Amino acid sequence: MRARTRSKRIEHWRTFTSFTGGLRELRDWLLACAVTTVAMESTGNYWVNCYDLLEEAGIEVCLVNARHVKGVPGKKTDVCDAQWLQQLHAAGLLKKSFRPAQDVLRLRYLVRHRDSLVRENAGHVHRIQKVLTEMNLKLHHVFSDIDGVSGRAIITAILAGERDPKVLAALRDGRCRSCEADILAALEGNYRPEYLFVLGQLQTQWDEIRRHLANLDEEIAGLVGGIGPAAAPTAEPTPRPGRKRKQTGKNAIALDFRKEGCRYYGVDLLEIDGIGSGVLTALMSEIGPRDNLLESFGSADRFCAWLGVCPCNQISGGKVLRSGTRKTRNRLAEAFRLVAFGLEKAKCRMGEYCRRMKGRLGKAEGITATAHKLARVIHAMIANGRSYDESKAFRSNPGVEKKRLKTLKTLAAKQGFQLVPIQSVRMS
Numbered sequence: 217m218r219a220r221t222r223s224k225r226i227e228h229w230r231t232f233t234s235f236t237g238g239l240r241e242l243r244d245w246l247l248a249c250a251v252t253t254v255a256m257e258s259t260g261n262y263w264v265n266c267y268d269l270l271e272e273a274g275i276e277v278c279l280v281n282a283r284h285v286k287g288v289p290g291k292k293t294d295v296c297d298a299q300w301l302q303q304l305h306a307a308g309l310l311k312k313s314f315r316p317a318q319d320v321l322r323l324r325y326l327v328r329h330r331d332s333l334v335r336e337n338a339g340h341v342h343r344i345q346k347v348l349t350e351m352n353l354k355l356h357h358v359f360s361d362i363d364g365v366s367g368r369a370i371i372t373a374i375l376a377g378e379r380d381p382k383v384l385a386a387l388r389d390g391r392c393r394s395c396e397a398d399i400l401a402a403l404e405g406n407y408r409p410e411y412l413f414v415l416g417q418l419q420t421q422w423d424e425i426r427r428h429l430a431n432l433d434e435e436i437a438g439l440v441g442g443i444g445p446a447a448a449p450t451a452e453p454t455p456r457p458g459r460k461r462k463q464t465g466k467n468a469i470a471l472d473f474r475k476e477g478c479r480y481y482g483v484d485l486l487e488i489d490g491i492g493s494g495v496l497t498a499l500m501s502e503i504g505p506r507d508n509l510l511e512s513f514g515s516a517d518r519f520c521a522w523l524g525v526c527p528c529n530q531i532s533g534g535k536v537l538r539s540g541t542r543k544t545r546n547r548l549a550e551a552f553r554l555v556a557f558g559l560e561k562a563k564c565r566m567g568e569y570c571r572r573m574k575g576r577l578g579k580a581e582g583i584t585a586t587a588h589k590l591a592r593v594i595h596a597m598i599a600n601g602r603s604y605d606e607s608k609a610f611r612s613n614p615g616v617e618k619k620r621l622k623t624l625k626t627l628a629a630k631q632g633f634q635l636v637p638i639q640s641v642r643m644s
Contacts, residue, residue: 255305320504327501353405358394444505487604490555556586
């Protein structure tokens, strides 16, 4: 690790190790040189300890995207990189990357770890299904998921030594819709010892991960309760009339998202069509409560630019070189895109918007455009403190209405018709 300071046209640079002792020497050296702000690249996760140590010492750290400073003049070395960063930072040409508060960082770390465990658990379920297929047990044909209530009970009984299909079929949940004949046929399998041994190991690993997830949920719930305003909303949030209450998925965190979301942001974001526990979890863990969001992203444009869901136009000499969205990996943007993907057949204004954007721009671009719309609606609700209103979120633009009317008149004229306003017809 190399650092460089500059005072009275005298340049100083030293090399430090990345061990904890080396980072402390770097901090003490910067404080001895009366340095108040530093710039560093965000490469991998090697910068995290250095960032936290300098921030605790009261030094303002400007975390820079490595893509923004890749144009280093001359030869490419670590010393040249440090000197180039210092020159750009001294001139005020570096843009600080977003990093949430320390309490939100702890929540984000646990939520991201939980996501990795959920993906790992899904891999175990796939391997269990593979073993069941090799045993010719067609559980996935008669049950909606093999890790449900019926599937878990039957697999546990099989590992305990039960082989009678009628006894195993009696363990199914009462909500199962498959007929008994199909279930009995699906439970006649080939119980070879090696298959049962592997199935037992996978089942044990699956149960262990579920226990870890339960412990994580308790820890996350404690952290969520300690972040944000202490005062709860005066009125209990109620869903819109005539709208079904969202069902919480089996992999969701055991938390009252409607109540905590209202406490974090002052509005009920679950009233937006498609928004569920996944988006709220990503928003609360990646950014934090309302004050943190508005402090870092004062406008919807900045919020959408950070998400990477808005066009990043590159124009030179009046010619558009590139107009697509920039490539970035953002967990909150991925959550918005998943919501947009699920709105394809939704009977609401947001679903109509998603289908219209897909027809105009294409499937991938339409999903990104819908994610952009969702981000702007959420930012507006949080900034203004107003509930979700479809009429305001999708209010027509006078310019767009004028263009539509012109298109209708052109199409009518081509077919030999003439458009007449309804009011003039009634008056006549």
